[in-house]
Amino acid sequence: MAELKIFNSLTRQKEIFTPLTPGYIGMYVCGPTVYSDVHLGNCRTFISFDIIYRYLKYLGFKVRYVRNITDAGHLEGDRDEGDDKFSKKARLEQLEPMEIVQRYTLGFHKVMELFNNLPPTIEPTATGHISEQIEMIKHILSNGYAYIVDGTVYFDVEKYNKEKPYGILTNRKLEDLLEGTRELGGQDEKKGRLDFALWIKAKPEHLMQWPSPWGMGFPGWHIECSAMSGKYLGKEFDIHGGGMDLAATHHTNEIAQSQACFHVSPARYWIHTNMLTVNGARMSKSAGNGFLPGELFTGNHKLLEKAYSPMTVRFFMLQTHYRSTLDFSNEALQAAEKGLKRLWEAYEILDQIKLDTTEDNPNIIDPILDDKCKNLVAGFDEAMNDDFNTARVLANMFELVPIINSIKGGQIAPGSLRKDTLELMQKQLRIYLPGIFGLRDEKSNDSGILDGVIELLIQIRKDARNRKDFATSDKIRNELLIQGIALKDEKNGGTTWSLL
RNA sequence: GGUCCUGUGGCCGAGUGGCUAGGCAGAGCUCUGCAAAAGCUCGUACAGCGGUUCGAAUCCGCUCGGGACCUCCA
Numbered sequence: 001m002a003e004l005k006i007f008n009s010l011t012r013q014k015e016i017f018t019p020l021t022p023g024y025i026g027m028y029v030c031g032p033t034v035y036s037d038v039h040l041g042n043c044r045t046f047i048s049f050d051i052i053y054r055y056l057k058y059l060g061f062k063v064r065y066v067r068n069i070t071d072a073g074h075l076e077g078d079r080d081e082g083d084d085k086f087s088k089k090a091r092l093e094q095l096e097p098m099e100i101v102q103r104y105t106l107g108f109h110k111v112m113e114l115f116n117n118l119p120p121t122i123e124p125t126a127t128g129h130i131s132e133q134i135e136m137i138k139h140i141l142s143n144g145y146a147y148i149v150d151g152t153v154y155f156d157v158e159k160y161n162k163e164k165p166y167g168i169l170t171n172r173k174l175e176d177l178l179e180g181t182r183e184l185g186g187q188d189e190k191k192g193r194l195d196f197a198l199w200i201k202a203k204p205e206h207l208m209q210w211p212s213p214w215g216m217g218f219p220g221w222h223i224e225c226s227a228m229s230g231k232y233l234g235k236e237f238d239i240h241g242g243g244m245d246l247a248a249t250h251h252t253n254e255i256a257q258s259q260a261c262f263h264v265s266p267a268r269y270w271i272h273t274n275m276l277t278v279n280g281a282r283m284s285k286s287a288g289n290g291f292l293p294g295e296l297f298t299g300n301h302k303l304l305e306k307a308y309s310p311m312t313v314r315f316f317m318l319q320t321h322y323r324s325t326l327d328f329s330n331e332a333l334q335a336a337e338k339g340l341k342r343l344w345e346a347y348e349i350l351d352q353i354k355l356d357t358t359e360d361n362p363n364i365i366d367p368i369l370d371d372k373c374k375n376l377v378a379g380f381d382e383a384m385n386d387d388f389n390t391a392r393v394l395a396n397m398f399e400l401v402p403i404i405n406s407i408k409g410g411q412i413a414p415g416s417l418r419k420d421t422l423e424l425m426q427k428q429l430r431i432y433l434p435g436i437f438g439l440r441d442e443k444s445n446d447s448g449i450l451d452g453v454i455e456l457l458i459q460i461r462k463d464a465r466n467r468k469d470f471a472t473s474d475k476i477r478n479e480l481l482i483q484g485i486a487l488k489d490e491k492n493g494g495t496t497w498s499l500l
Numbered sequence: 501g502g503u504c505c506u507g508u509g510g511c512c513g514a515g516u517g518g519c520u521a522g523g524c525a526g527a528g529c530u531c532u533g534c535a536a537a538a539g540c541u542c543g544u545a546c547a548g549c550g551g552u553u554c555g556a557a558u559c560c561g562c563u564c565g566g567g568a569c570c571u572c573c574a
Contacts, residue, residue, distance in 0.1 A: 012504095029574095030574070031574090033572090033573080033574095038574085039573095039574090041573085041574060042573085043574085045574035046574075048574095049574095085572085167503085170503065170504075170569070170570085171503065171504075172502080172503055172504095172569095172570075173502090173503090175502095176502045176503065176570085177502085177503090177570065179501075179570095221572090241574095243573085243574030244505095244568075244569080244574080245568080245573060245574065246573085246574070247569080248503090248568095248569050248570060249569090249570085249572095250573095272574095273574070274505090274568090275567090275568070275574080276574085277567080277568095280566070280567070282567080282568070283574095284572095284573050284574090285572080285573050286572065286573060290573095316512090319512075319513065319514090319522085319523070320512085320514090321513090321514075323505095324505095324506090324513085325505090325506085325567075325568080326512095326513090327512080329511085329512080331511055331512070331524080331525085332511075332512045332513085332524085333512095334524075334525095335511075335512060335513095335523060335524035335525080336512085336523080336524085337524095338523080338524060339523045339524065340523095342523090342537095343523090345537090383514095389514075389515095391513070391514050391515095391521090391522080392514060392515080392521075392522085394514090394523080395514065395521050395523080396521090397522090398521090398523065399521085399522075402538085402539070402540090405537090405538055405539070406538085406539060408538085409537095409538055409539060410539095411538085411539055411540085412539095468533075470533060470534070473533090473534095474533095474535080477534095477535075477536090478535095481536090486536065486537085487535095488535095488537050488538090489532075489534095489535085489536080489537090490537090490538095491531070491532085491538090498537095
């Protein structure tokens with residue numbers, strides 16, 4: 001197996017990946033906070049990690065993929081007091097907090113399914129792990145890295161920083177961080193401005209609260225990931241991932257918590273995916289420039305010229321490296337839509353080529369072309385091993401497309417490629433397109449009746465063409481086109497059709 | 501202010517110090533009753549200015565422009 005290289009945010013360089021236990025990988029990815037619909041920026045992260053997950057499995061690793069659902073404790077404001085997001089939303093909508101959680105969890109799963117993301121192997125919830133979080137906080141307290149103020153437990157960042165570099169993940173010095181922190185005003189019960197809450201005292205009217213050694217309250221945001229990753233993957237595990245926006249606070253605090261509790265940094269490799277942007281600015285909930293998946297699939301959004309399918313969006317994301325920002329535009333999406341169609345059709349053509357059993361004829365084989373194909377296919381793994389470079393894999397695939405089409409169109413003589421080369425191409429494209437890249441056919445499947453009807457029309461049109469009755473034949477083709485069905489006359493006299 | 505990232509042909513986007521991805525759009529040609537599709541060919545781009553080097557889009561410096569994080573957000 002060739003070496004897999006991963007860009008590790010912690011060291012800011014590509015490193016050869018070696019798992020803690022040979023053959024096994026523990027991967028934790030920060031999941032959604034289910035108090036509202038996921039937007040496309042969130043989806044990008046989960047699609048990126050879905051491809052990473054699929055590729056790791058392809059490499060033969062047994063992967064435990066943990067992605068949490070945050071359903072408690074995520075504070076609304078930037079101060080560690082006040083309502084959590086669920087209580088606030090619940091009050092607005094006159095619902096139980098768990099109804100909010102249920103609604104948006106289901107919605108999230110639906111969207112993940114539409115994008116053809118595999119489910120993680122474990123999807124733990126914060127509310128399901130309150131006791132684990134309390135246990136961890138107790139440890140951090142007894143280790144001396146936290147303090148209690150009136151029922152709320154804070155992490156002592158400055159004390160921690162005396163022993164371990166707090167800003168290690170984003171390469172920041174504590175002094176710089178302190179300098180950069182804005183005065184937030186209000187009475188602050190924290191000792192240090194960077195201190196964050198592990199456990200928050202609940203007011204009586206709080207809808208979500210649990211008993212703890214420090215009284216009724218709810219957990220801080222960061223502790224859930226530390227507690228759950230620790231529980232399912234161990235104190236130290238292989239990969240921790242999430243969006244880049246989480247690195248500076250959430251992941252920084254996770255590292256501090258794990259160090260303060262277990263004296264070990266939780267993950268050996270940190271993978272951060274970059275942001276999806278709209279007109280150059282980050283798509284985010286607070287900026288209000290987010291697209292919801294549903295708006296995209298229906299085209300019902302003021303910035304969208306048309307609807308785009310889930311696979312178009314997935315393909316669109318694959319064309320960019322996960323660590324680059326990706327800008328969202330109609331033009332780029334339309335380019336992706338056409339590119340995907342072309343690629344997928346070539347894939348289907350290739351897949352349908354039957355390999356006959358006769359021996360290769362060395363006189364017909366084109367060794368240069370044959371080598372080119374082999375190298376292009378070999379380049380798939382090579383590109384993926386280089387920090388999951390999906391864009392380069394696609395570039396190689398697109399170089400195969402004209403070759404595949406030429407085999408069908410006759411520009412390349414049959415037998416020009418060795419049979420084992422063709423077989424390799426079929427196998428690897430099957431592994432990569434529906435497999436690792438998770439693309440799937442979006443043509444309607446229940447077209448059994450449609451099939452018959454179209455075939456009939458094609459037959460009628462063929463008769464008309466044979467009579468040179470082009471008025472009729474063109475009418476059939478044009479009318480079908482209006483219905484979204486395109487006819488293509490092939491060189492051999494046959495006609496194929498496809499849904500637009 | 502601090503920590504970083506980034507600036508590639510009309511658009512989107514990979515990229516290794518020399519072999520100059522790929523997609524979309526555009527032009528021409530082939531095929532075709534016409535069309536679509538497909539095939540072939542074509543635009544020779546790397547913000548600017550210096551420097552290192554035999555050689556840099558790729559390394560270094562400066563300038564200008566964009567963005568992220570430092571405050572809830574994947």
